[in-house]
Amino acid sequence: MALTPLELPADDWIGWLDERGPGQLDVARAAIAELKRSDPERVLALWNDAAIARRNAGAVAGLLSSVHPEAAVIEAAEALEVEADRYSTDLYLDTDVYAALNRVDRDSLDAGAGRVLDKALQSFRRSGVDRDEEVRNRVRELEERLTELVQAFSRNIRDGRRETRVPASALAGLPTDYVESHPADADGLVAVSTDYPDVLPFLTFSTDPDARRAVATTFFNLAWPVNDEVLAAMLAARHELATLLGYPGWPDYDAEVKMIGSGAAIADFIDTISAAAEASARRDLAVLAERAAADGETVIDLSNWRHYYELIKRERFGVDAHEVRRYFDFGKVHDGLLTITGRLFGLRFTPVEQGVARTWHPDVTTFDVSYAADGAPVGRIHLDLHPRERKYNHAAQFELVAGIVERQLPEGVLVCNFPRGLMEHRDVVTLFHEFGHLIHHLLGGGQRWLRFSGVATEWDFVEAPSQLLEEWAWDAEVLRLFATDAEGAPIPEALVQRMRAADEFGKGLLARTQMFYATLAHRFHAERPADPTAAMLDLYETYSMVKPLAGTHFYAGFGHLAGYTSAYYTYMWSLVIAKDLFSAFDPDNLLDPTMAGRYRDAVLVPGGSADAADLVEDFLGRPYRTEAFERWLNS
Template identity: 30%
Template sequence: MTALCVTNDLQDVLLLPDFSSIAPAQLAAKLDKQLAHNQHEIDNLLNTKSLSYEQLVPTLEQLGDELDRLWGPLSHLHGVSNKDDVRAAFDECLPKLTAYATQMGQNKALYLAFVELLDSQEFGHLSQPQQQFVKLQIKDFQLSGVGLSPQKKIEYGQLKQQMAELSTRFSNNLMDATQAWSKHVTDSDDVLGLPDSALKQAKENAKSKNLEGYLLKLDFSCYHAVMTFAAHTQLRQEIYQAFNTRASDQGPHGGKFDNTQVMEELVGLRHKMACLVGFDHYSDYSVATKMADSGRAVEDFLLDLAKACKPQAQIDMAQLQEFATDQGGPSPLAAWDIAYYSEKLRQKRYDLSQEQLKPYFALPQVQSGLFDVVKRIYGIQVTQVQGVSTWHEDVSFYQVAYLGKAIGYFYFDLFARDQKRGGAWMDECRNRQIKASGQLQLPVAYLVCNFAPQVGDTPVLLTHGEVTTLFHEFGHGLHHMMTNIDVAGVAGINGVAWDAVELPSQFLENWCWQEESLRLFAKHYQTNATLPEEMLQKMLAAKNFQSGMFVMRQLEFALFDLRLHMNYNQDAPQSVQAVLDQVREEVSVIKAPAWNRFQHGFAHIFAGGYASGYYSYLWAEVLAADVFSRFEEEGIFNPSTGAALWKEITGQGGSRDAMDLFVQFMGRKPNVHALMRHKGLANKVTQGANNES
């Protein structure tokens, strides 16, 4: 791939962080200075009566951008390079930033300036994005307690501080617990069944610690390999227990990194905060900025899906148990047997294993194919850029261009390593906005995954699930980088309802399942031969294997999250475990052991911004499947359809309500039919589940 070279001038124009020169210990003092500067500038601004939009918003955008340039790199490093000095600086800075954000959210003079702007004659002459930003700001002020009494404002601020601290503690505990466990294996018979790629990585892990044999760890690629392929039940049980008791009172490190109290306190504080600003519970507070009408409406949506999908999930589970019994497996199946016997059943039913596919999904080829796919959909070009400062040697940097003109940039950090939190995510490095100088600042994204790194000369070979993860995160990145909006607060993912923000990411996953797109990148890493037609058809036939069980698992997570926050009773709070147990009793078809502590590692809702919003994945999946149905009708690489999507959804950011954007593109409101068809469950849809979301 041809690579561009960034000159110092261009790097300065992009205002990219110089990660090689960041000194975490010095950031607290710099942050104090920046926050004082911001406060002074805002105070001066508010001395002017009847502020126009051009007087008010660009100044706030500029101050926000200056703060992001200081805090953003440290916040990012906290996730991808969580060394002692980074963690210490983060912990020192976070309370300062939280206090500042709370103070700004409760600044009544600033709030009234926006209200006055809304009521002014000027408002009608503002652009749609500008009007939407003003409306969203007013709502954010109200949700931040701008109308509270002075004493209650103090209480609100204290709650926000405590919540921020607890979320950070949850994340740190989970990372520390994940990296604290390992299993050293010297006898190859003990790792019987593991694929060569997993064995090579385990050998490399051992070698890095000056050990012979194999070192198994709790990064997801290792965990997944053991759970899916390890022949010894005891090994599967051991790593299942270690993974599913991380940061809890149970398991090999029980009590050492325990998140039990963190979760209980966090849920209680969220409830108090929601009640303080006029809501009955945190779920309605959370949903106030989303597409859904209320927490109860979300519950109805989830229960309708559960009613539609549970019968098929029960059939899936019964068939798996029957197969395992025939194979001499246990009855009933334990939680650590599910993935192992599911893979065996998949191989028997479709004559295809996940490991057979991996040689056709070498990361370089998949990455090139991903860039080709988005070029065909949107007409954009992705080119690697050399010479950019990064936080690790494995990180690369790319430009996204349209008709030869740059529209955005992104960092790719794709491999698991120590001091990097697990999972995959997209985050903002720079937002698109007009600078005070009049210059357009282009968006820059961080795109992060945790694939097993390369060992030896063999390129990284991905599972098909990892391929969809890469496409998913890139979809988020495109939402950020392809924005056509110049108002920072509603550009990219900003201002987008959280239950719609997953639409572009889940939408792009569809190209991992289309024959026309798979032909572009599913090629053998040694021969460059295209995935054989027979294997392709088997893979597509297996697409909805155990789809009922998968959907019910997602519903379990979503209902647990929702009810944890919606049904909280401050006079007699249920334990987090009790709420999860009740949800499992209602919807789960896989029995978890009593010591399972999945919730202690559920970072999405306790440290990741999805509190009372995990349902967004299923909600947005309805939207994404529906949007993709238009491509199915008009051609998956139809450039006019791609251009319409860019113009009407992807490029619009939060400049209009998500439902309005959807209706603009589809010509109607969404329904679940396309999703259920994609899951192979269309004939299971009940009348209730077929209602418009």
């Protein structure tokens, strides 16, 4: 029997959510009840049944709380998130389930089933199931509290949209379409919101330093001060949970199941990358500072670094963002991305009419994905790519359905905030990056065991496939397939080469910025500072070449503190691996499907069925190395 995608509701989202969410949790409870009284031979299959149902419930809750336009649906989805997390906590503290899994004969299992059992038992031990009742009860309380705190931290960012009113003259230097979409009021003022398509172009192109500073100050105070109290409680709860389970602190607890292994290794990695990037970063900073000084500005800070970075690209490398963006019409980029990834990975994307697919908002487009060679279904994707109120305001891939062979098709959702007209090239790169996650989710969805489905590798490898796909957004041959101006002329190869040269400028500075983000996430969790603003400023001084603005509180709007916790280092860790993966491709023929197909089958299709290091070694024919990254960083 052919599998069909999940049917979304036409209108009654709360009723559907109640059926899909609590209904799936009831399925999970029934499977676990049967597991407890079953023979050991059936335990793993029932465990898998329960895991599938539990993840189905959690997926719709996490997605709809982030994208649905109706407040009542968001509230219902958030309530379901709490219920699903509470169920998971109770499950992993259930001594009877733990005992049943321990009765399974490990030696009788094949490699996949054995890996599932090992991962399940590890998760139970990390939840404190083998501790006394007092500890288990406290773990339960802390897990429930953390669910509430993570929701609150993210909600305050999502709902904290603000505006800065600046003189209409401050739009000098902005693209025409931007100016037209920001009409002045009766007082001659225009509103610049904290939405990415508003704030980032303004900070890049506005020639008014006072207006840039005002807009940046608002942006870097997103969710402040409301998130101060939430953050303190979240850090304290994570620390208590980790120490209660016998770990020195949260970073060690979190890193145990990642490639990096320990909290100390996170700190060492951050310092290693920071040191490697310092000379390059200081050269970059000197160039920016010299250019800023010509305009009478004495400090490179959060209000002007993007502006001067853009000016350097224009003046030294001949890359004018206004010229570049005219080649990146959103519709053409959208279609081009599907064409390119389809060619690379042997996929076909078939649009599904909105009335047939049904989604949560008219902006969302839906595609069924199949293998081009034989038409075999792969899954379904939904693309929700423009900003709106109450929507998740970053860029991410959300799971809707985890793929299980012969049971359910994988479905993923791309949630971004791009302009509807012309795009900056950085937005194009971001779209390629996030689509990499979506492809990984789909191609890795042909699994028997839920534990391995989709993007199920160690978390510090998760970004590597997406960072690898970014490389295609910098290739002239690739870009010319879709990057055309209003008259249909493709982007000149010479311009792409200048863009690449300009992108090379500043990579040391950007690496140090990433390490500032990484150390803030790590140190906040390791040290739980009583004064987060003072701690942030100290870290800026040590790690970031770009100075903060007085009176701003970046950490309050840093959403990754909720999701990535202490592990923001993973972006750079993954980049080291991504650069090594890219070394296997022919840079003069990136559209060759042969190597892409081998990479697809070796790294993406297996999902989490093997350790990431083994997947990479299978593709490269050797363990991954750092030479390609070091060569890139120091070139």
